[in-house]
Amino acid sequence: MSIEKKEFEYEKNKLEDTEKWIDGQISTIEKDNEEFENKIGVLKKQSKGKYSEELEITEKLYNITHKSLQRYNEAKIVPYFSRIDFREKRSTEIESYYIGKFGLGDSKNGEEKIIDWRAPIADLYYSGTAGKVSYRVSSGYVDGELYLKRKFIVEDKKLKDAFDEGINEIILRSDDNEENNLVDEFLKINLEKNVSSKLKDVVATIQKEQNDIIRSEKNSALVVQGSAGSGKTTIALHRLAYLLYKYNKSLSGKDVLVVAPNKLFLDYISDVLPSLGANTVKQETFEDIARKVLGVKSRVYTKDKKLAYIFEDKKDEEKKLVVKASEFKGSLLFKSMIDEYLKNIEEKDCDVDDIKISGYVLFEKAEIKRLFVEDMKHLPIDNRKEEIKKYFNLKLKDKVKSILDKVSFRYEYNIARLKRNMIDGAERRKQLIKIYDERDSEKNYIVKNVKNVMDEYFENWKHTDTGVILDRFFNDQSIYDEIVNDKVTKKLWSYMKKDFNKNREKKTIDSDDLAAMLYIKFNIEGNDKFNFKHIIIDEAQDYSVFQFAALKNLCSSSSFTIVGDLGQGIYYYKGINDWNTLKNNVFKDNFNYTALSQSYRSTVEIIKFANKVLKKQNINLEPAKPVLRHGDSPKVIEFMANKEFAEKVDSIVEKLDKLGKRNIAIIGKTYDECKKINDTLRKYSKNQWKLIRENDKSFEVSKIIIPSYITKGLEFDCSILYNCNEENYKDTELDKKILYVALTRALHYEYIFFKGKKSKLIK
Structure with a gap:
């Protein structure tokens, strides 16, 4: 049954009272902060540069109140997003708990007014259903009964909508006009919002399957196979925020490393952790963290540049060697050779x-x-x-x-x-x-x-640096005779040796060599400077098993959150094709696996279209299941000339502009193709477009042109795929994967252009 208007009025007044209370708390904290600031100034003068215990304590108190002030100021915007009514088993009283992004208590009496979303009892909001429930605490479980689970939509510090789970109706809009009442799901409302240039927290809309992953224990390698749009990146970051909250005495932001695919992606996710109170987490690409651990300043020939070469270069024979070399350098075979090489070094070191x-x-x-x-x-x-x-x-x-x-x-x-x-x-x-x-x-x-x-x-008795040791591996004939021999073809070995030496002369490191260099360094020198207690790896399917073996040495406890999608494995020639590879060869028994197939990003129509391409891949993956959010079917559009393409794109932009959808990406297969698109649109389009380059560190979402392989993890209101014809997207495993990535970026609208014969992959 519907909730009466008086319920909405009660919640409206409750929110107003809460906002007034927060204002009062802010005023109190600001006074305390000012007093601490003044006291610090006096103590600094008195100490005259010498150590003062009182000064140290006062500075700590100031830092605590300053952080508290930041929390309360942020909470002012949206103090909470839900309410649960719960009665403990041995109690007769039903208590109401309001849940927000941060836990807030009264500075005078210590009473907790708002529950942190990571608190044990908040688990009932995400996973509980009406009736008998329990939630886990450090000493066991708390049993009881859940009577109400209410969700709020707060905008501009005003209660706009609210509904109770199980009823799926908005209570009443604040304009009191019943004709404008919405009958819709809370999640659907949030999903229909426009894209921003940064990934946002989703604490209000975390689903049960996501919550279970977020609250998993930390002392293992947790692998999450998530289809495109399943929220796996968001889940990983929220899991980190949860772990920092739960294990706050033994785990801090400085103990955690987030490994992301590129700097553009790092910028995209950069707001999430600070917004959840995790400010000091180290966020790096694999290439950058490897360079820091190795202590080298050489340029790195990145995996994206290599992929672009594989896409664009016409020398088929050399391209095959590039792919084979990359596959070998990420393989267990290469790792076993390095292990044998290290054993030889150890044996020679025994000759003392x-x-x-x-x-x-x-x-x-x-x-x-x-x-x-x-x-x-x-x-x-x-x-x-x-x-x-x-x-x-x-x-x-x-x-x-x-x-x-x-x-x-x-x-x-x-x-x-x-x-x-x-x-x-x-x-x-x-x-x-x-x-x-x-x-x-x-x-x-x-x-x-x-x-x-x-x-x-x-x-x-000491060794030279890691690079020199790897140099010997590729260039010492005796090592080849003893270790490599017939395990690798002479043609491939000759190419790898030549390529390694060429890079050395140019003071460049191939990103595919970094895993071996790290592994050698850890086995020879150890790792004193970089030692993390938890590591998150995103787009994990693109890392080789050797890279995982190397990264494992950076973590003191084998505590990992690993998220990825085998369907988006565009570096399939060296990446992970089966998650069991990690279980069997890297993490052994310390391994947990879960799959997410629900997709929250795109409409039903867009997901169904993309799933056709996914099913053509040589992997056994369950297709993404869309949330019941419908929209226009993807439009497949033929064009004959550049001017025609630009005019049709302008027409799409005009239509979307009227709908309030302004975040549009034109996705080219390669960077070279994107440059050509940019030239065309500069000449014929009425709109301004920004070309995203491979090494860009940030972008503002508006109207962009972007290479397909950089779009992973990103999302747009509308995506426009350029020239999905037979020549551009062939019936190869790489093209199937890159097309699937491109087709799963759009939230609301999708257009696929082609010139000539349409690709078989979208027929």
């Missing part, structure tokens, strides 16, 4: 000498070898050497004393013999003084130089 000084043995090679091969085998190679050196330094004082005793004993023997064989007199005294001087000189030499001997020994 005694550490000696003045002919005396400080430490025997047998002991060094035992420590290196057995006792410290769990450590990276160079770390073992450092630990052996530390261990020996602890024993050095006793070792030196023992050697000095031996020196003394040898000279005492010589002195005794001299005394026996010579009569006391001036000559004997002269000889004795000489022996004493030689003894003291030798002992002094040992004492003064023993540290240098140790340092020199261990310095000579």
Whole structure:
């Protein structure tokens, strides 16, 4: 049954009261903040640059109140988005809880006015249904009964709409005009909003299947296979915000790494974490984090540039070698070769000498070898050497004393013999003084130089940098004969060797070499500077199994959130084609998998059209299931000339402008194609278009021209695909995947242009 108007009025008044309360809290906090600020100024003058415990405490209090002030100011806009009514099992009282993006409490009495969406009881909003329910807390479960789940739409600090789950009706619009009442779902209202230039938080519309993923435990590798538009990126970021909230005593933003496909995507997601209170999370591309870990400044030949080359270059034979090389460098075969190579390095490092000084043995090679091969085998190679050196330094004082005793004993023997064989007199005294001087000189030499001997020994035992080690792998014939041999064709090996050396001369690193370089570095030198407790990897299907093996070394606890879509694996030749590959070869038993097939991005018609292309791929994936949001079917439009294309695009823009849809992307297959589109539209279009380049770090969504492979993860009100003809989109696995990516970017409208014969993929 419908909720009466008085319910809407109650919620309207409740929101107004809450906003007044927030204003009061802000006023109180601002006064506290001002007092702390003034006190800090006074204490700084008094301390005169010296340490002051009172100053340190006051600064901490100021930082706390400052963050609190930011939270309350943001909450002013939309204090909460839902209400649940819940009665605990042993209680007779039904309590109402209002849930918002941030938990807010009264600064005077500590009463919690608004519940944080990540709090245990908030789970009932996302996963509970009316009737008997329970939610999990640290000590177990709280049982009870859920009586109400109410959702609010707040705009401009006013309650616009509200409805109760199960009724699916808007309560009453605030204009009191019943003819304008909407009968629609809360989710559908949010999905029909226009795109912005940045990904936004979705705390109000998280669905049950998404909530289950967000609240999963952290100490495993969680893999989420999500179809296009399933919200997997958003889920991953909200999961991170949840983990930071739940494990706030052991996990902070600085302990987390987000790995994204490109800098444009990083900019697109950059607002989500700060808006959820996670400001200090490190967000990088794989190439950039690899360069930082390796400590190199060389340019990187990125995967996107390589893909563009594969798309555009006409030399089929060389293109095949590029693809084969990329496939090999991401493979388990290459990793096994590097493992064998590292084993060879380890064995050669066992061929050590005694550490000696003045002919005396400080430490025997047998002991060094035992420590290196057995006792410290769990450590990276160079770390073992450092630990052996530390261990020996602890024993050095006793070792030196023992050697000095031996020196003394040898000279005492010589002195005794001299005394026996010579009569006391001036000559004997002269000889004795000489022996004493030689003894003291030798002992002094040992004492003064023993540290240098140790340092020199261990310095000579260290390795050169990672790049040089990989250089030897490709260029040392003995390594090829021993490790590679017939496992790789001579033609492919010759190409990889030539390409590696060419890049070295240009001071460039192929992105496909980074996994091996990281892996070698971790095994030789270890990883002290970059050690994360949780890593999120987006578009994970585009990473090779070797890249995952390398990234695993950056995480101290094997705690990962891995999201991707095999259907969008445009780097299929080196990426993941089956998530079990990660389970079997990287994470083993510490692995959990879940799939999301519900798509929230596009209309039913757009998703059905894209699914036709997905079904043609050589993978066994369940097609995306659309939310019941209908719209226009995608339009397939033929054009004959550039001018005609521009005119038809202008007509589409005009139509969309009237509908309030202004975020439009023309998607070209390649960057070269996008440049041609840009030239055409500059010449014939009435509208201004921005060409997105491969290395752009940001963009404002309006009217853009963008290469297909950069669009992954992005979304637009309308997408216009350029020239989907037989020549441009062939019946190949790569073209099927890139077309599927392009066809799943639009929220509301989609147009597919072609010139000549239409591609078989869209027939």
